[in-house]
Amino acid sequence: MQTDASDAAVIVSSLIDGARFGEIFDRHFAEINRYLSRRVGPSLADELAAETFVVAFRSRGRYDPLADDARPWLFGIAANLARRHWRTERRRLRAYARTGVDPVCDDAAEIDRRIDALAAGPQLAAALASLRGGEREVLLLFAWADLSYEQISAALGIPAGTVRSRLSRARAHVRELLSPSGQLSVDRATEGGTNE
Amino acid sequence: MNDLDQIRLFRAHVEPPDADRVAAARARLLSAQYDHAPAARRTRVRSRPALAALLGVPAVGAVVVALFAGALNGGGAGTADAAIIRHADAALAPPPNEILHTKLEGDGFVADWWQLTSPPYSFLGDKGPVNAAPEAAANATTVSYYDPATNTIHVAPSAKPVALNDPLAEVRQALQDGQARVLGNADIAGVATYEIQFADKNGFDSQSLIAYVDQRTYRPIMLSDPQRNGTIVHLRVMAFEYLPATTENLRSLSLTARHPTARVVTDPAAGSAGTVK
Numbered sequence: 001m002q003t004d005a006s007d008a009a010v011i012v013s014s015l016i017d018g019a020r021f022g023e024i025f026d027r028h029f030a031e032i033n034r035y036l037s038r039r040v041g042p043s044l045a046d047e048l049a050a051e052t053f054v055v056a057f058r059s060r061g062r063y064d065p066l067a068d069d070a071r072p073w074l075f076g077i078a079a080n081l082a083r084r085h086w087r088t089e090r091r092r093l094r095a096y097a098r099t100g101v102d103p104v105c106d107d108a109a110e111i112d113r114r115i116d117a118l119a120a121g122p123q124l125a126a127a128l129a130s131l132r133g134g135e136r137e138v139l140l141l142f143a144w145a146d147l148s149y150e151q152i153s154a155a156l157g158i159p160a161g162t163v164r165s166r167l168s169r170a171r172a173h174v175r176e177l178l179s180p181s182g183q184l185s186v187d188r189a190t191e192g193g194t195n196e
Numbered sequence: 197m198n199d200l201d202q203i204r205l206f207r208a209h210v211e212p213p214d215a216d217r218v219a220a221a222r223a224r225l226l227s228a229q230y231d232h233a234p235a236a237r238r239t240r241v242r243s244r245p246a247l248a249a250l251l252g253v254p255a256v257g258a259v260v261v262a263l264f265a266g267a268l269n270g271g272g273a274g275t276a277d278a279a280i281i282r283h284a285d286a287a288l289a290p291p292p293n294e295i296l297h298t299k300l301e302g303d304g305f306v307a308d309w310w311q312l313t314s315p316p317y318s319f320l321g322d323k324g325p326v327n328a329a330p331e332a333a334a335n336a337t338t339v340s341y342y343d344p345a346t347n348t349i350h351v352a353p354s355a356k357p358v359a360l361n362d363p364l365a366e367v368r369q370a371l372q373d374g375q376a377r378v379l380g381n382a383d384i385a386g387v388a389t390y391e392i393q394f395a396d397k398n399g400f401d402s403q404s405l406i407a408y409v410d411q412r413t414y415r416p417i418m419l420s421d422p423q424r425n426g427t428i429v430h431l432r433v434m435a436f437e438y439l440p441a442t443t444e445n446l447r448s449l450s451l452t453a454r455h456p457t458a459r460v461v462t463d464p465a466a467g468s469a470g471t472v473k
Contacts, residue, residue, distance in 0.1 A: 012332055013330070013350070015352040025222060033221075037207075046220065061352075065354075068323065125206075143200055143204050171200070
């Protein structure tokens with residue numbers, strides 16, 4: 001049953017009645033799954049998104065009852081789980097950069113459509129693959145999850161200033177690789193990238 | 197198209213999970229719910245969420261308010277504007293060891309909140325749709341909520357530190373960070389106010405939050421929060437007051453004082469290391 005109660009109210013009440021946590025799942029599963037799909041592909045995303053809500057349920061006693069919106073908390077858990085698969089993520093980005101075929105998408109017609117829609121896709125994949133793990137994480141939470149600096153700070157447990165500096169560095173790096181004068185070969189660009 | 201636009205477009209068309217995939221994930225959650233797994237330890241303190249999230253305002257149509265925009269100042273932040281912002285910041289600064297009471301209303305939403313301004317920041321409040329906002333409370337050792345259907349107060353242990361939930365903290369921070377500018381004067385339901393706009397992550401734009409502060413007290417009268425769908429959520433600040441922490445006022449932080457006939461159910465396990473009922 002969906003209610004109009006805030007996420008915080010639902011999570012607090014789920015401390016008493018665990019079944020109520022299903023409402024948090026109903027509200028946010030699709031968004032978390034989609035975010036993870038964009039990062040690591042649908043198959044692994046299904047696994048990680050399901051695990052995100054299991055971890056969230058088990059740790060709901062730590063939830064800040066003042067935080068009405070559970071998205072930063074859930075995205076933080078999802079990001080932590082995805083971090084264990086950063087090699088997979090980078091491998092997929094590199095594959096896209098080199099072949100122009102996005103392995104995250106299984107549908108050939110859809111692939112063609114997307115390549116048309118985003119001619120810079122391979123270059124962007126190369127740029128994302130070459131980012132440090134922490135910078136890529138902040139950038140994608142900002143761009144794809146639409147979290148604010150403060151929400152990313154809360155999600156990842158890092159200072160807001162660090163969020164700002166990582167985001168700034170990541171965007172500068174992406175801009176450099178996408179700009180006409182800064183274009184590197186795909187192979188060279190994808191050689192970089194760490195998970196620091 | 198800038199770099200952020202390109203990143204947002206990248207893989208933008210990933211399909212949402214179908215019903216089977218959702219059902220599989222739900223089954224895992226259900227399994228966990230009936231598994232007697234201990235909850236994790238409490239450690240991390242989260243920072244406050246952004247204002248919109250903090251207020252939990254639904255993006256629906258605007259309430260009817262008497263809003264007559266006055267003449268705009270039409271130019272950068274001068275000395276007078278800086279003084280206005282400084283006064284507004286001072287008016288919002290919470291004094292220690294008192295009880296902050298805030299009440300915001302608008303668009304069918306209400307937030308009525310009492311909270312200590314110093315540790316342990318015990319609070320009691322309800323936040324949500326009018327007539328359906330759940331009452332919750334917390335202190336250094338417990339969280340609790342009131343179930344009106346059964347006239348029961350449910351209490352669970354919690355070692356989670358409570359932070360001050362000042363709904364105008366983001367406004368104050370923006371004032372201190374220089375991320376605010378005075379747009380002009382406005383008459384809000386007969387009260388002369390200054391109209392102050394706050395930068396968001398995109399700077400000052402059509403979606404920037406605007407606060408209207410009383411020209412006499414510099415206390416906020418109304419917040420206008422433009423939504424992505426083009427509507428504007430107006431929140432009237434019905435109360436913004438600091439109360440001395442007297443015995444009587446401290447009762448405003450107690451669910452049992454507010455509902456003296458309610459049954460109190462304490463779950464010694466949930467929330468710390470117990471089982472799920």
